[in-house]
Amino acid sequence: MTKDKAIGWIGTGLMGSPMVKHLLNAGYKVNVQNRTKSKATELIELGCTWFDTPAEVAANSDVIVTIIGSPADVEECYFGQEGIINGMKSGAILIDMTTTKPSLAIKIAEVAGMHGAQFIDAPVSGGEVGAINGTLSIMIGGDKAVADSVLPLFETFGKNIVFQGPAGSGQHTKMCNQITIAGTLIGVCEGLLYGFKAGLDLNTLLQSISKGAAGCWSLDILAPKIAKGDYSPGFTVNNFVKDLGIALEEAEAMRLSLPGLALVKQLYLSIQAMGKGTLGNQALYLVLEKLSNLNKN
Structure with missing residues (x-):
């Protein structure tokens, strides 16, 4: 994955914010969106571009990463009126790093595929300390070739990166x-x-x-x-x-x-x-x- 690809990042809380900083330090261009804009202020000051909705982030990004709250939040972020699915470009890669339901990961993968995009679920372990230190454990489900293509992105904030199997396997x-x-x-x-x-x-x-x-x-x-x-x-x-x-x-x-x-x-x-x-x-x-x-x- 080359650094001319625009990364869209949705979720700039305890975990998301330090992960985005690693991407910026590695030279990636990052677009951000968060439910509360003030939580993204530091990242905007560091050079991230703010967009008001997940759909707008998706429309301006090649790879879209989400790390947000509950399964309901993830569902709304992807399938809502202003969600990722309605804004993404054909050929986009979607990555959900939220801890959510395996069944939801499978659903997103299926719908993304119908719209010409690809999806992997990649929840993390290691907490805020791991996010800050760039030592997160990343558990990946989806298509192996897609996972391999975004490995450089994962390597900016993860150390133990393991492909587990088809969509939903990361969440399991x-x-x-x-x-x-x-x-x-x-x-x-x-x-x-x-x-x-x-x-x-x-x-x-x-x-x-x-x-x-x-x-x-x-x-x-x-x-x-x-x-x-x-x-x-x-x-x-x-x-x-x-x-x-x-x-x-x-x-x-x-x-x-x-x-x-x-x-x-x-x-x-x-x-x-x-x-x-x-x-x-x-x-x-x-x-x-x-x-x-x-x-x-």
């Missing part, structure tokens, strides 16, 4: 990722809570357990935040609840029982009920701590 892989994180994170939080109640220094504790068999991304990145009471989001509770809901819905469609995932989702719903849905997903510790205090009483 992301569901596996989120299911694994959910189970891992409850173990991390319960381990830290146990350590705290036992009178251990959490940072010293982490020096031991993060380097042994328990070692994982959540221990390396999220556990130190919990130890210092930092619940700022690299990935919010609200977004995680959305992802876990998709995973449970897909599992039900496959007649698959995932009781651990169901439990973790209920705990995250409790965090939302506490009014803390905008915190990082490490805030799982807070609800477990609250339950511990209730048991003590």
Whole structure:
């Protein structure tokens, strides 16, 4: 993929903004659109061109990337009156990097193909830290040749880029990722809570357990935040609840029982009920701590 191709980017939030900066630093021309224009101000000042609607971005871009909110947001962005499908040029490549429903990815691929465009689903893992550092893991579904053609774009902000299979496969892989994180994170939080109640220094504790068999991304990145009471989001509770809901819905469609995932989702719903849905997903510790205090009483 040559750098004379115009990139359209829709979604300039916690993840999207640093990803666009990597593209700019690599010399790409980027058109941007976001539901809230103020969140794109810095990117516009850095040289991005603003368009008011997804359709306008699509009409002025060769490759259009979306990384937005919920499946409903993605559906509207692609199929709405001012959506991408109504504005894109024949031969365009569409890339959805949002974590959304595999079935929606398949639908977009089919409709895009009917209009002479190509689509790949490419959700990411690594959170805001990975986006800033350019080390995201990217899981790709769609046509292999199309995925290969945009590999230089992915390489500006990703390090572990793996093609998984046909349309929807990237999203299914992301569901596996989120299911694994959910189970891992409850173990991390319960381990830290146990350590705290036992009178251990959490940072010293982490020096031991993060380097042994328990070692994982959540221990390396999220556990130190919990130890210092930092619940700022690299990935919010609200977004995680959305992802876990998709995973449970897909599992039900496959007649698959995932009781651990169901439990973790209920705990995250409790965090939302506490009014803390905008915190990082490490805030799982807070609800477990609250339950511990209730048991003590």
